[in-house]
Amino acid sequence: MDTTVADTLIGTTIDGRYRITGRVARGGMATVYRATDERLGRPVALKIIHPSQATNVHFVDRFTxxxxxxxxxxHPNVVAVxxxxxxxxxxxxxxxxxxxxxLRDxxxxxxxLSAVEALAIVEQMLxxxxxxxxxxxxxxxxxxxNVLVAEAPSGGVADLVDAVVKVADFGLARAIEASTVDESGQLMATVAYVAPELVQAGQADARTDVYSAGIVLFEMLTGQVPYDGADPVEVAWQHVxxxxxxxxTLVPGLPRALDELVARATRRNPxxxxxxxxxxxxxVQAVRDGLGGINLETALMRQVPGRPAVADATTIVPTVPAADATAMVPPVPGGGYQPPGGHRPNWARLPEQSGARPAPYGRPAAGSRGEGFFADRRRVTLFSLIAVIALVVIGSTWWVAFGRYTEAPSLVNLPKAEAEAAAKKAGFGVIYGEPGQYSATxxxxxxxxxxxxxxxxxVRGDTLTLFLSLGPEVHPVPDVSGQEEAAAxxxxxxxxxxxxxxxxxxxxxxxxxxxxxTNPKAGTExxxxxTVTVVLSxxxxxxxxxxxxxxxINEARAKLxxxxxxxxxxxxxxxxxxxQVLAQTPKAGTGVEKxxxxxxxxxxxxxxxxxxxLNNQxxxxxxxxxxxxxxxxxxNNLNPLNPNSAVHGQxxxxxxQVQPNSGVQITCF
Structure with a gap:
C-alpha cells in the first residue's frame, strides 16, 4: 500500500458511510483507496477523480x-460498481x-507465466x-x-490456474479516451497495448479490445511486450x-497453437x-481443448521453476498393421513376444513364467499351451481399446474444431419479437446491445x-447480441447556455x-x-x-x-x-x-456600446x-x-351690485382647447 506521501483523505468518512483506511494506488486520472462501508460492514475500493479532471465537464459526465x-x-469477472x-x-x-x-504486479x-497459467488468466479476462x-x-x-488476480490465501504458482480474475476500469477508460488528446492533437494511450486503428484514426470498437488482449497474452507468455522504445509515439507506430x-521465437518450446492464437488476435487489420x-x-477454449486441457497443464507445468517433475502426458498410440504386429518384438521361450531388452510395458506384460503356479480361475498356467490364446486375446483387447480411444479423440477434436460450430441466423430487419422467436427456434439466446443504433431504413x-x-x-447454442433500430438519427441541441466555450x-x-x-x-x-x-435553440432536433451557432459573451x-x-426631453438629450x-x-x-421622460430602454446602469x-x-x-x-350665462x-x-x-364684474349680471365676454x-389648470377670464355686467 502506497503511504509514502501524507494523504488528508485517509481516516475521513465519505458521504457519512465510507471510511477511508488507506491508499491503494494513484494513477494519472484518479486515486484508489481502501475503505470500509460502515453501513454494510464490508471492505470496498473507493476511486476518487483528481481535481485536475473535475473541472472537465465532458470528462465528468462521460465518467458518470x-x-x-x-x-x-x-459478471463474476468484472469488478462490480x-x-x-x-x-x-x-x-x-x-x-x-x-x-x-x-497482473502487472x-x-x-x-x-x-507458464502457458497454462496464461491461458487460464486470459480466458477469464475475455x-x-x-x-x-x-x-x-x-x-x-x-x-x-486493469486486470486483478485474486490469489488463494496460501499463494503460490499453482493458485494462478484456479485464481479468480477480474477486469476493472471500463467506465474510466472511456471517459479518459474522451479527454486524452493533448494540445498538439496527439493521442495519449497505453502505447504498449494500443491497437493500430487507435493510432491511425483514433477509432475503437470491440476488435480494439481483442488486439490489446492478444498483447497481454503475448506478455504473459514471454515476459515482455512486443514493442518497446524511449519515444511513446514511436512505440505506437510499431503496432501499425x-x-x-x-x-x-522468444520462448522456445511453446506450442504452435499459442503462436497462432496470438497472431489471430493481433492482426493489424481489424x-x-x-x-x-x-x-x-x-x-482460446478451443486451443485449451485441442491441446488436451488437463494434459496441457501437466505437460507445461514442467516449465515452472521449482515444480516437481510429472509423468508424461497421455499421447495417442498409432495403430500397427496386423502383418507387422508380431514383427515388432522377438519371440521368447515359452510362447508370446517380448520387446528388446527383455521388458514389456506394464499394460502388455504376460503372466509370470517362473514356477508352476496354477492359473487363477482355471486359466492355463504360464508357459502352457493356452498362454498364446490369452496373449492374443489381450492383444486384441489392447488394440480395440486403442482404436476406441483414437475414435474418441478424433471425435472430440472434430467437435471442438468443427462440429460445435454453425452459421448465425439472419435476424436483421426483423421486429424485436420475431427476431427473438427466430433465434429461439435456431437454438440461440439473445441479448440486446445498448444503446441501439440509428437507421433511416x-x-x-x-x-x-x-x-x-x-x-x-x-458455437451452437451461443448468445447473439442484437442492436435495435432507434429510427432516423436526430440529436437535440444540448443546452450549453452558461458553459465556457470549450465545454460547449x-x-x-x-x-x-x-x-x-x-x-x-x-x-x-x-x-x-x-x-x-445558441441558434437553433436548445432542444431543437x-x-x-x-451546424449549431453559438453566441459568446x-x-x-x-x-x-x-x-x-x-x-x-431636452435635459435627457444633452446627457445622452x-x-x-x-x-x-x-x-x-x-x-x-x-x-417629460416616462421610461427608457435599456434601463439605467446597463452597459452599452458607443x-x-x-x-x-x-x-x-x-x-x-x-x-x-359662456356668453349670456x-x-x-x-x-x-x-x-x-x-x-x-x-x-371681471362691471356691476357687482347687480346679482343678475351675465357674461358678455370670455x-x-x-x-x-387649453391645458388643464389653465386660466380663463370672463366679463360680466
Whole structure:
C-alpha cells in the first residue's frame, strides 16, 4: 500500500458511510483507496477523480454515465460498481474490493507465466470483456494494470490456474479516451497495448479490445511486450507497421497453437481479427481443448521453476498393421513376444513364467499351451481399446474444431419479437446491445445489426447480441447556455453536431467567453452534421446608461449626447407634463456600446380642455362651469351690485382647447 506521501483523505468518512483506511494506488486520472462501508460492514475500493479532471465537464459526465452502465453489468469477472457520488466536488466510485494483486504486479515478480497459467488468466479476462461487448461497451484500455488476480490465501504458482480474475476500469477508460488528446492533437494511450486503428484514426470498437488482449497474452507468455522504445509515439507506430512476433521465437518450446492464437488476435487489420472478445474466448477454449486441457497443464507445468517433475502426458498410440504386429518384438521361450531388452510395458506384460503356479480361475498356467490364446486375446483387447480411444479423440477434436460450430441466423430487419422467436427456434439466446443504433431504413425496435453477423461461424447454442433500430438519427441541441466555450464545443460535437462560433455580444449577466445563446435553440432536433451557432459573451459593455426618467426631453438629450449615445423618442398618453421622460430602454446602469440607441418614452401631457361658450350665462353659473373643468377663473364684474349680471365676454374664446389648470377670464355686467 502506497503511504509514502501524507494523504488528508485517509481516516475521513465519505458521504457519512465510507471510511477511508488507506491508499491503494494513484494513477494519472484518479486515486484508489481502501475503505470500509460502515453501513454494510464490508471492505470496498473507493476511486476518487483528481481535481485536475473535475473541472472537465465532458470528462465528468462521460465518467458518470459509464459508471452507471457498468453498475448494471453483472459478471463474476468484472469488478462490480456499488455506488457513486461527489466529495468536495470530486466525483468518486465505490467498487468491489479485490483481495489480490494486479497482473502487472505478478509479471513484475514472475517475469512471465507458464502457458497454462496464461491461458487460464486470459480466458477469464475475455469472459469479462465479452460480457461488456454484448452490452455494447468497449473497454479501450485492456492492460495488466486493469486486470486483478485474486490469489488463494496460501499463494503460490499453482493458485494462478484456479485464481479468480477480474477486469476493472471500463467506465474510466472511456471517459479518459474522451479527454486524452493533448494540445498538439496527439493521442495519449497505453502505447504498449494500443491497437493500430487507435493510432491511425483514433477509432475503437470491440476488435480494439481483442488486439490489446492478444498483447497481454503475448506478455504473459514471454515476459515482455512486443514493442518497446524511449519515444511513446514511436512505440505506437510499431503496432501499425509491424506484425507481432510469435511468442515461441522468444520462448522456445511453446506450442504452435499459442503462436497462432496470438497472431489471430493481433492482426493489424481489424477485419482479420475475431470480431469481439466472445469470439476470441471461443478460440482460446478451443486451443485449451485441442491441446488436451488437463494434459496441457501437466505437460507445461514442467516449465515452472521449482515444480516437481510429472509423468508424461497421455499421447495417442498409432495403430500397427496386423502383418507387422508380431514383427515388432522377438519371440521368447515359452510362447508370446517380448520387446528388446527383455521388458514389456506394464499394460502388455504376460503372466509370470517362473514356477508352476496354477492359473487363477482355471486359466492355463504360464508357459502352457493356452498362454498364446490369452496373449492374443489381450492383444486384441489392447488394440480395440486403442482404436476406441483414437475414435474418441478424433471425435472430440472434430467437435471442438468443427462440429460445435454453425452459421448465425439472419435476424436483421426483423421486429424485436420475431427476431427473438427466430433465434429461439435456431437454438440461440439473445441479448440486446445498448444503446441501439440509428437507421433511416430499418423501422424502430427492429434489428438493425447483430453480433455475430448473419452467416458468421458461431458455437451452437451461443448468445447473439442484437442492436435495435432507434429510427432516423436526430440529436437535440444540448443546452450549453452558461458553459465556457470549450465545454460547449465538446457537448455539441459529442452528439454529432457541428460547432460554429457566431458574433459575440455584450452581456451584463454572462461573463466573457461564456455562452449566451445558441441558434437553433436548445432542444431543437437536428440531423447529424447540422451546424449549431453559438453566441459568446464579450462581457459587460463599456458605457453605462444614465437614469433619464423624470427629466425633460431636452435635459435627457444633452446627457445622452455627452456619452456618445443617441436618443430614440416616442410619445405616450400621460397625465405627466408634456415632454417629460416616462421610461427608457435599456434601463439605467446597463452597459452599452458607443452610438447605441436609447429609447425614451415621452409624455404627451394631460388631455386638453375645451372651453364652452359662456356668453349670456349668469356670471356665477359660468364661473362654476369653468372651475368644474379644472380651469382657473378670473371674473371681471362691471356691476357687482347687480346679482343678475351675465357674461358678455370670455378669454380664451368659446371652443378653445387649453391645458388643464389653465386660466380663463370672463366679463360680466
Amino acid at each position: 454515465d459509464e459508471a452507471k452502465t457498468i453498475a448494471r453489468l453483472t 456499488y455506488d457513486q457520488g461527489r466529495h468536495q466536488g470530486l466525483p468518486y466510485l465505490v467498487m468491489e474490493f479485490v483481495q489480490g494483486r494486479t 505478478l509479471l513484475a515478480q514472475r517475469k512471465k 469472459s469479462a470483456i465479452a460480457a461488456a461487448h454484448r452490452a455494447g461497451l468497449v473497454h479501450r484500455d485492456v492492460k495488466p494494470e 507497421d509491424n506484425d507481432v512476433p510469435a511468442p515461441s 477485419s482479420d481479427r475475431p470480431t469481439d472478445a466472445g469470439r476470441l474466448l471461443t478460440e 430499418v423501422a424502430p425496435d427492429s434489428v438493425v445489426s447483430q453480433n455475430p453477423a448473419p452467416g458468421e461461424e458461431v 464545443k465538446g457537448a455539441i460535437e459529442e452528439v454529432g453536431l457541428k460547432y460554429k462560433e457566431g458574433k459575440a455580444a455584450y452581456s451584463d449577466t454572462v461573463p466573457q467567453g461564456v455562452v449566451i445563446s 437536428l440531423k447529424p452534421g447540422a 464579450k462581457g459587460r459593455a463599456p458605457i453605462q446608461v444614465p437614469d433619464l426618467v423624470g427629466l425633460n 449626447q455627452e456619452l456618445g449615445l443617441t436618443a430614440l423618442e416616442r410619445t405616450k398618453e400621460s397625465d405627466e407634463p408634456a415632454d 452610438n447605441a440607441e436609447i429609447t425614451l418614452d415621452l409624455s404627451k401631457g394631460p388631455p386638453l380642455v375645451t372651453i364652452p361658450d 349668469p356670471c356665477q353659473q359660468a364661473e362654476g362651469t369653468l372651475r368644474g373643468l379644472g380651469l382657473q377663473v378670473q371674473v 378669454n380664451p374664446g368659446p371652443n378653445t
